[in-house]
Amino acid sequence: MLSLKKYLTEGLLQFTILLSLIGVRVDVDTYLTSQLPPLREIILGPSSAYTQTQFHNLRNTLDGYGIHPKSIDLDNYFTARRLLSQVRALDRFQVPTTEVNAWLVHRDPEGSVSGSQPSSGLALESSSGLQDVTGPDNGTMTRLDRSSHSGRGHAKGSRPLNSLVAGHRVAQPPSAPGSRASVQDIDLIDILWRQDIDLGAGREIFDYSHRQKEQDVDKELRDGAEQEDTWPGEGAEALARNLLVDGETGESFPAQVPGGEDQTALSLEECLRLLEATCPFGENAEFPTDISSITEAVPSESEPPGLQNNLLSPLLTGTESPFDLEQQWQDLMSIMEMQAMEVNTSTSEILYDAPPGDPLSTNYSLAPNTPINQNVSLHQASLGGCSQDFSLFSPEVESLPVAGSSTLLPLVPSNSTSLNSTFGSTNLAGLFFPPQLNGTANDTAGPELPDPLGGLLDEAMLDEISLMDLAIEEGFNPVQASQLEEEFDSDSGLSLDSSHSPSSLSSSEASSSFSEEGAVGYSSDSETLDLEEAEGAVGYQPEYSKFCRMSYQDPAQLSCLPYLEHVGHNHTYNMAPSALDSADLPPPSTLKKGSKEKQADFLDKQMSRDEHRARAMKIPFTNDKIINLPVEEFNELLSKYQLSEAQLSLIRDIRRRGKNKMAAQNCRKRKLDTILNLERDVEDLQRDKARLLREKVEFLRSLRQMKQKVQSLYQEVFGRLRDENGRPYSPSQYALQYAGDGSVLLIPRTLADQQARRQERKPKDRRKA
DNA sequence: TCTGGGTGTCATATA
């Protein structure tokens, strides 16, 4: 009970944190007081989210005690865990087996774990604190052979009850004034809380300091330190720190306590009293966990409490009925469901990657390997509790605000059709809602008004709302939203991070800079480089290009990015092997101080393979000329010299390769520009999309209001109509219909239904055509 | 040692 409550609360806390990351805020109290899908399903996913091992272990352990639940479903799993706790407690309390057996037999003659639980999920236990369980063997409880447990690493057979009692006697109440929870309560609460560890939502998940504490405990246990003297002084915390955790089921219990073994076992009555005192089952149980404090702990929950109820959904106002709360939740879950597949993995990465000082990671310890983060996607979560396919404005939901708030409701005839059906059976809807909006109406749904909004939302809106939209909807500026999405989508090939790209440059700027560069200028041919160029700026640098839209032939621009001076490849791998032996760039100081010989040597090393070949073949002009001269001048140049066939062939190859090299560089640069432009386009489109969605939501909202007004007007008009005898018309027999000229006709309902059906078919036929 | 990014080169397509 208690742990489940805390579990729910803190589970919601984590969920809230997750939502707050994308700008959606959820009020914890609102959730807990509403009839929403069980949060544990949202957090942990449906029952299938529990691992087979967890179920297996639990069942085995219960089997060991002779308890054989017929089935452990989601709720029963909690029940069974609590049962296991109690049975084990009795076992540890060294209550004589016969006494316990007799008690159990007396307690329950049915021999099965009760499967029915309150729907709220918050009251799983009977007031007695013990489940109606027995083993299959005529209701007797068979104790597990302790020898089979002795090898599991902790001396569980000899310790328990007395140590608890010893701790209780000396510990000082740490609880806040007014809390009924005594030190004993807190301690046992702590123990019981820890028993939910294997559910994947133990406190250690949320409490970093607690995990630290556990590590300390482990360390202390490993050291075998007997800290008996400190026990009384440390009180409850020391008790909590002296817990051992059952590795098999996650159950926790106090470690050896000084003097514990000297104590005599409590009686069964004392044990039960203790259990009941520490496990205040039932709805009225007090929970020391202060939900509001947790709510306040969420960074995004800093709003005044009065505002928090409005935070669940950005779409609706705070005056919605409780059913609308459900609707909002469905909206939220639908949105989250769509985002989950993209967000799930990367979200956890973000959480884990948070710096140590990050309040998220520090306070809530969203650590890796927790089932919540790793195993449960929000997609699952929404499926678990949202099996009903509620659309945002589904007829069932939408009718309720009217029913709850409108004073016109009593006018609705109760004997035949509802207001909605009356309204829906007329063509009035068609006047206000274009036929295509009614396209999703169910033909078999009877005279109900086909809901246009549900269709809209089902088919389009919920498909389109994205993280970006949410972020912007919640006030993020587009850049923040873009960054957020980029973080969530860090694995995509395309980085949307505009901060690293010169996205401020227009495409015209980019293209102009590109055209100005032309196909000349870049060359690694060192013979065209002076010494300074050779020192580091070796032409086209990708990073430089990305940041500065560099021009190939202007390495001096690199000065704007000093840190790039040392970024540069010396692609001398195409040099002759002899030249590669010492191809490393000498430090600039060496060059400046060095002799001309050294400079020549260095230049020689900088020469490309083609340059070496040209030199070897005694080509009488530079590679630069070979490559960059126009065809006519190039041919003219060749004609000036008497060149062998080999020389001519080499010259042509050099020209071809040189041109192709520049072409490749330009090609790559263009490709990069294209990518950057596409990124910018994506950002623009995302902004537009978010804006359009925002407008769409606004339109839908006003549409809904308009629909309500029409309903009111219809009801008012219809209610005032009287036949020749002065009696009101029956809504089951008559309906109002707007004519094309604006007049309102009272027609038989059968006729109205036919016309309504005909109107519904039109868009469908149009679609088929 | 592996990996990603940058680069040169070749083959091929296109203008």
Add this chain to the structure above:
DNA sequence: TTTATATGACACCCA
């Protein structure tokens, strides 16, 4: 047909 250009693919180097 020749030339220039564009681009995919590959290999290599380097951090």
